[in-house]
Amino acid sequence: MRRLLLSLCAAATGLLLGVSPATAAAPPTEFGTDWHDPVTAAPPTATPDTRSCKVTVADTEFRDYTPYRSTYTPPKRCGDRWNKVVLRLEGAVGGRQFDRLGYLHIGGVEVLRTSTPEPSPKGITWNVEKDVTRYAATLRGEQPVEMLIGNTVDGTYTGVIKVKVTLTFYAAEGPVKAASTPDKVLTLDGAHSVGAAYEGRLTTPRNSEKIVAEVYATGSGGGCEEFWYLTVPDSAPYSCKAKDGPYREVQVAVDGRLAGIAAPFPTVWTGGWSNPFLWYVIPGPRAFDVRPIEYDLTPFAGQLNDGKPHRITVSVAGLPEGQSGWSTPTNILVWQDAKSSGLTGALTTHVAGDPRNTTAYEPGTERHLRADGGHSLTVAGYLDTSHGRVTTTVTRNITGNSDHRWNENETTDALQARWNDDEAVTVAGRGPAAVTRTHRTYTMDGATTVSAADRLRTVMTMGDRSDSVTVRAGRRLDWSSFDDTYKGDAAYNQNVPRDQRHATGVSRERYRLDGPGSCYDRTLATAQGELTEDRQRC
16 A cells, blocks of 8 residues: 555554563663664774864755755865765754655755655754765865755754764874775766656766776665565556556766766665554664765776767666656766876677566465566676776676565565675786775665554564675785674554554664775664663774
8 A cells, every 4th residue: 555655744652572671670561752862883084183174055944845055165274085974964853744855956966865864853963974974075175055955844844954064184294195986977968857767967087097987876765766676567467656666776878878876775764664653762774874876987998088979878677658757967076087188998898688577466365576687788898998998897786676565455565685785897007917806795685564453563674784895816905794684572552642652663774884904883772762782892
């Protein structure tokens, strides 16, 4: 039933997770009118012990859909080459309000895509921290600022969203070196929507040696594409339709030729699955900090480096023709060859596999839609640089499979799904080639049920995992392992006043990050809006 998906302000919770006992007072037996401020288990950004400078980028309130605009001016005391730049958003909201989506642009570059938590009547505060060092080239000069968290404030939805955004710059001094960052961060000129695609023109410097596109892809807007992974073909009886089913793929094309493919992350916003009680304290992975999809476009650099504008198109395969619901703002990161004024080269390999997208509907008391999709792409190209000919080969293979089950009136609605996104980038020059392999896995196992007494319960597990290794001549140069797992179980009585919802709920997040000489492992747990566990193992 569509109300299970699209009702973002409903309240909820139930008890399944086995949360470790709190060391303080026992949590309440059900949610009250106030709860712990939102928190995530993600690590803070590591910063050096050097001189720092803070700049306020935005300090405003959002009551409607009017963007905030100002001018960013870089700091004067910390130079213009930094070891680290950290963005921090501090937010506050109280009363009644939906979750809202937002962005921050500096010099036209998208530096943050975010969403907001749903508040308690008494009000909450939260913060988001992000390493934005890669945008240093943009931050070295004065730039226009635009920020928007679209909001509605009226007699029903009373929450005014207050935000302050700052940038803290950490100087490179003494043994602390400046970070290696792109030489330019570009946006697409004349970017506009063409049907369901996002298109603009890109002119790169003629000596571009490495080109990476970032796409902040989100299915949003409150319609069915917010829950794209639950859509079914037109022939199946379900409230959210998509002609080809739930498979989605974010594609980038250069001058009309496919240049990159990726699996989108199944972000759940803080009112998602009709159950904000799941997310009041611990949001789902990436909900507050939407990470961009990255595409290595270096094989196309020989084509792009001719000094002419080229057409870049970002589209979402599987999105029904003429339907909206996706946002795909795009940045282009460019590294230049400082010893050459122009690099020549060519695309030498372009092999796109046949897209696979099959669905099988099984009728019955419990209906099933089993979906299986995938695609592969290999591109290679060379550049003649100041240090010789360099060939870059990018291979990407993505798969998605799911089992969606529901009953006739959708009072049971459940999904078990897995998406894999495997990528290999090989860079070969005069010496042995360096190969970076990245394996990304996203998982979702959730179910929402409504009892005969109109009590809604959602049980959810989400996983966001990635492993990467770089090898040259059989020697491991670098590696990393990342795992962010969320579990929640929440229930409440629907269609009654707030004080009769009797909402209960537990949630847990474990965030693990490993790499050379480093380890981070933190677990958070909650019950009925109280933080019951905060444990670090590293």
